[in-house]
Structure formats: C-alpha cells, structure tokens
Amino acid sequence: MRARTVKLLLAAAATAAATAASIGLSLRAEAQPAAADAVVARVGDKVITAAEVERRIAQIPPFQLQSFGRTPDEIRRNFVSQVLVRELLLAQGAAAQRLTERADVQDRIRGVLRAALLQRIQAESAASSPVTDEEVRAYYEANRGRFSAPPMVALWRVLVATREEAEAILAELKEDPSPQRFKDIAREKSLDKATSLRGGDLGFVAPDGSTAEPGLKLAPGLLDAASRVKDGELVPEPVPEGDRFAVLWRRQSRRPVSRSLEQEAPSIRQILAHGKAEAQVKQLLDRLRAQDVSGHAPELVDLIDITSTGDLQPLRRPGTLASSRRPGAPAPRHDMR
Template sequence: MAACSRGGGDRPPEPGDRAVATVQDRTIWASDVKREAVAQGLIGEGEPLDITSDLFRRVLDEVIDQKLLAGEAQRRRLDSSPLAQRRLEATRERILGDMLVESVVDKAVSDQAVQTLYNEQLRLAKNAEEIRVRLILSRTKADADAVIGILGQGAGFEAVAMERSIDEATRFSGGDLGYSTPDVMPQAYADALRDKPAGALVGPFQTEGGWAVLRVEDRRKETPPT
C-alpha cells in the first residue's frame, strides 16, 4: 500500500477547510474527518470538531486507513465485479439523495411531506430482506456442474470456493458475498435467489463473469432507518 503524509495542497471543498493528510496523492480535508465523525455518531451535525483534539486525530487515522484499504482494493481490481459495481452505484445514489435533502428538500418541502416520505421509506425497509450468500464462480458450465457434483459428495462449500472459484474478490473468504438486498444484486443473482431458503444450493446459472453456484447462508429483514 502507498504511504500517507500529513497536510496537502489541493483546493479545499468547503470555504475555510484545511488539508490534514495526503494519501496516495489524494488530500484528506478536515471536513472529511468531521463528516466521518458525524457518520459514526461521535459528534452531532453542525457540532465543531477541534483538529487538535484526540478525537479528531483518532477519526483521521480511521479515514486514512479507509483510503489505504480502498486504494489496495482498486489495485486488486476488486471494484470491477458486477456485484461491486451495483453496491457502489447504490451507495452513490444514497449519497446523492442525502445531498438533495441537505440542499433542497429541507427548504422546499413541508414537514408533513418529509414525514410522509420517511414513513414510506420505513414501510419499504420493513418489507425488504437481506440475503447472505456464498459464491463459487466457474468459467464454464462443465466446471460449474463439476462443482455441484463435488458439493453433492459432501465437500464443504467454503473449501470448494477457495479451491475452485475464479472470483478473486470472494475466493479466499470461502465465497462470502456478505448481506445484500436483491435490488443491489446483479439481476441474474436476484432472480436465482428468489424464494430460496437459508441452506439452499442455487445454480449453476450464467452471469456476466461466468457460471455461478450459490449457497444461501441466511435471510433477515433489513434494518429500518432511524
């Protein structure tokens, strides 16, 4: 991973902002650290954060670690898989929505309209379900069929994923994709997983990256927003 340094000389994103570190030629600003502290619930929105405080330095170290890990993930091209692209796009859309609320909605929409929108989002969240899935990705249908045969003989899914999966992003974690909602999954995954219970083996089916075999680890209700 690339080294980082304190300070920087890029253009500040906010008036009066201050560069506090540089990671892989990218500047970290005091506002970035404050935003992370707010996101973690360490300070309130609009509350000041002294850049000389222990809290600021601790959160700054966390932001630096995040930048380094993200840079390494990009170097390994972990961001190029269809699932990663869907997750990144979903995150981007949430951020843009938050920015709209911050800049426009709170000025132009009544409290009642905001409450109605929140109630609808809460209703949808209560009905949404997260699925934890493991993946074994093969180049060909024949390879995927062979995986099914090996699993049918009692081999552990995680062990087979580590040995045979071509998906470098998940291979060494036993194929673990973590929890996702169907709306951020590739459509082929969402269709294949529909109504499949925990413990079910799904596939093989064709995806953009090859032939997928999935195992449903768990299903749970998505945590509603607060």
Template sequence: MDNQESQRKEEELKNAAEQETNTHEDNQHTTEPTTASPYAAGGAPLGGSTPPPARKSGNAAWIALSAVLAILLVIVAIKPVFGGGNNAAVATVNKVDITKEDLYEEMLKSGGKTTLDNLITQQLIAQEAKASNVTVTEADIDEEITTLKASFGTDEQFNAALAQYGVTLESLRKDAETQVKIRKLLEPSITITDEQIKEAYEQNKASYGTGEEIKASHILVATQEEADAILKELKDGADFATLAKEKSTDTGTKDNGGDLGFFGKGVMDPAFEEAAFALEVDQISDVVKSSFGFHIIKKTGFKAATSPTFEEKKEEIRKQLLNQQIQEKSATWIQEIRDKATITNTLEEKTAEETETDASANPDAAVSPEASAAQ
C-alpha cells in the first residue's frame, strides 16, 4: 500500500471516529463476611447473592461494542502521536524499526473491519434520529447508565465488567447515546398492553416481594467462659458496641460495633439465625453456640416481609417489557436501514482487492485441504 492510499484510508477512519464522537446507594449495609462470621458455611450468604440481571448478555454485548470502538480511537491516534509520516518508527528492535505503517496495518487486520462496520451502523442510527427529530439529553444518558448499572447488581460487578472489556465510563456514555436513540426511534411502534403487564406480574409475583429481615450485631469469642463474662458485663449495663470493638474476634464486624446489617433467613449459621430471629428489637440473647464459636446477639432492627401490589410494579414492568421488545426488534430494524442506505466501504473493498492479489500471486495457497489431499 503506498503512502497516499494509506493516508486516505486513515483519514476516512479518523473522520468516521470524529463523527461518532460529535453525535452522541440508602443502600443496604451488609458487612463483608469473614471466616469467623456467622454467615453460612463458606463465608458467603446463602441465598444472598444477586440474581442474574435479565439483560446481562445484552449488557455485556454493549460493553464489548464500546471496547471494539476503542480500537479505532487507538488507530486514529497513531498519526498525531507519532507524526512524521507512515515510515516513522513506533518501536525499534535490535536496530530494526517497526513503523507506524506496520502498526497501523496490524491494527486494521485485528479490529479495523469490525470497528468500521460498527461506526457505519452508528452513523446510520444518528442520521435516522436526525431525520425523526430525535434528541438525546445528558439526563437521558444518565438514566441509561443508571439502568445498566442496576442490572449488574452492584457497582463492584458493573466496574468489573468495564475493567474486563477495558472500557471507560466516558466511552460507555457515548455508546449509551446510541442506545437511547434506538429506544426513542423504536418506542413509538411498540405497544405494551395492561394485559401483558398483568400477565408478567402474575408470572413473577414471587420474585417481587422480600422476606422478613432483621438487623443485628454480635460479639464472637472462642470459649463459653469468655462469652459468659461478656454477657454479665452487658447485664450490668456495659455498652454492646464498645464491648464488641474490644473483645469480638470477628474482624469483619468488630470495628462497627459488631453490626451485621440487615439479613433474611437462610443466610446465617442455623443456630445463630434461630436465636437472632427469636429476639425482640433491642433485646440481647443468651450465649449462642454456632459452628464459628460463641456469640452474644443484639437485635437492632426489623423489616416485615413485603409483597408489592400490581399498581406499585406496573410502570417498572412496562419498562422491562418495552426494553425487551426494543432489543428483539433492533437487529431487524438496523438491518433494514442498512439495506436502504448507500454505503461505500473502501476498507472492505481494499481488503478484498488485497486478498485477490495474494491469491493470484500464490495460487498454491488457495488450494483447499481436500484438493491437496486428493493430489
């Protein structure tokens, strides 16, 4: 590839990238369990893990898309960073230069086609949005990111997904703009009826409610004698949180006065759970023996079981059903707007030309394994 052709191709990709850039917790407190905590065997809450989000595969695909688009940003950054034309050295190995052109070509091979294809799609969506007077505000993007975060369960899981794909929150916000455009373009063609919402509510009613929960603090020690002595101090008026900080062996909770936060049934050691749930709020237990040692428990809070009504869940379910249908329709819709668009993909054409040239220059390389075996 001569320098003029390479520069032309690079400029096209750079322009595409610039167009894309221009068109865009009261959280429940639960202390991390340690091996000495009253959590069930294994040091993790039983039944306390976050359920898999309904859109997890779609979320991962969205983040992966942002990772792919990031490739282009690196590709088009080569020119301003290194400068000096395509023969400028970006690395030297034993006095042999690896040029900007070498790096550029390898990056195009590894992700250029996919990246450009995605940019074409993003540009088509932007054009459709403009033609339909669809606008996206910062508040729209904030809401999209908030919904995406919530579907991963926790901020930690969300941040882990970003790290896995090497995506920054800034680049994700740019992609969120495209997601919002798709939603606003397709939403008018989708109708969600009350009957559909009611059916979804009845099918998932059990998962909407929450069981009874309590909040408790504890002091954990190794022997019955130690526990008896602490219990006597408490009965004599000592402060529970102060004794927990001084004497508890549960390193995960002692600094918080033994606070375990709210938890439901099936989370703690069975003996601990039975004793804790039997207490009244602000009541202190006798010494309780569990598989972790000897506990003194103080119940500090209570939440009754909840079962949201249809009216309370109606709008949330409507949004879930709407998002589901948008996901189902988006692939077909995108293909339709691609089919009616005039698209000139010079990178794809150039790749095809180079493949044909290579095949002509090396006819033996084009022979299939079956044909080779027959020979």
C-alpha cells in the first residue's frame, strides 16, 4: 500500500511539474491578465487558479519573492511549482495516508481553524466598531495611575530596639559594606519580621511612605533621612522610628514617570480593540455553547490522575480510587502476615 502511494505521488509530481512548466505563456508580464478562474495547474483532483496564484503571491514580501527568480515570469512559474504545487502534493499524500484521522493532526487542524476564526473576528470588530478618540481619552482618564508614577527610592532597613544596637550595626557595616552582610544582619537582628526574611528589603518607597508590601508604610522621618544621602550610601546615623531605631541603606532611586495621552494612545487603542474583539468572541462562544454542547460531564476528568510533579497517570476505571504510588513503585501487599 505504501509503495503504491509513493508511486501515485511521484506520478502526480511529474504531471504537476510538467503542467507548471507549461504555464509560462499565461503568466507572462506582457500578456493580458488571465481570468480569475483560469486553471494554472492541476494536481490530482485539485486545481490552482490564477486568482489563487495572485492571492498567495500578494502575501509574500518582495524581498522573499526575489528568491524564486530574476524576472517576474520566472518568479511566478517557480512560485507555482515550488510552493503551490508542492503544497497540494503533500496535502494529497497526507490524505492518502489518512493522516487527518490521527488525533495529533486533528488537534493541529482545530488550532488552525480556531486561529483563523479569531483573526476574522478581530478584523470584523475593527471594521464594525473602531476605537474612537473619545474612548481612548476616557480610558486614559480612568487609568491615570497606570501612566504616571511619583519619584521613588529603594530602601533596605534593619530595625532594632536601641540606638546602641543600631550604632553597632553601622560600625559593622562600615567594616564590611556588602549587600550580603546587610541581609544577614537583617535576617538575624531586625525586629520587623515582615521584611527581615527578605534581608530588610523594603522595595521602592513612594513620597507618602507607601510600599508594595500591604500594610507597610514608612514614617516620614525615614524618607527624610534617606533623602540626605546618595544612591548606594548608608544613612550614617541611626534613624528614630517610633520607640525604635533603624539602620537605612539607600539602594537606588526611580525618577517620576508621566506619560501623556499622545504617548499612550497607540497602546490604549490596542487594549480597547482587543477588549471589543474578546466581547464578540464571548458572545459567539455563549451562542455556540448553547447550540452545540451536549452530554457535558466534566466530573469524568477526575479519572485522569495528575501527580504533584505534573505527570499524567493512566486513566482509572470508574469506581476505583486514585493510586498514590509513584510511577515504578512496587504494588502494596495486602496479606496480613
């Protein structure tokens, strides 16, 4: 069967090559344009029309078309024989071997169809409901916090009970001013257990003392002390923080950010266009789900065992318990000896 399929493919290839070689006159630049339904080549029971050749060539960048020949006539003929005819030969060979019945091939076909449908919905959405300047402006105003940020400073801190402890830590850091030593001290001695495990790293702090850590807000005195040193410098004296004292290290700073509407308009248009397309996809899915989904039994996926490492176990039979054994582990013994 396989030998017969190969012979058929070779015969079809020879026929297609001869056909492709004979179509030069109909594709010459100086000739009159061919009718859209004119058959340029036949491969098995499939045909390639002049309109198909024109459509496919239009999708190829000019620099890439140059690889098919030096003249327009040569480019067209080689594109047909090397690309379009080859595609049909391989497609018919796959059909002859019934590859479309394979599960992995069906997955890929579904993926291509899904992508094509989503692309069409996006194009239709952009044409039927384009994003307006008013929508862009309204989005910008409603999300100003995403397009601007105040100046911020990154701080590391060790919080201790007394000034003497803070001074001793500063003296130690002057001997060994390395990030690793600071982190070790913070993990060992800092009274702020929310940040000690991170080596005292408070992250970036805003001018109002707020941080990315929920519930963590620094007192104004700490920011004032940090403002007197440069990036990468330790604050030379212990900084009072309530009834405790902090050792501060200013790691780096971040300049204020302010993006104008004009700067953000292109990205906002993309966000809004994507949202409109997603709304249409949801409407389509809701309609198709109500129309086509039946016999849905999601609880049956419980028959598939997935280990903690993400490995799949063989399907269990209904009514059996999930196996807790590791792959390759011996089966448990049930005798009472």
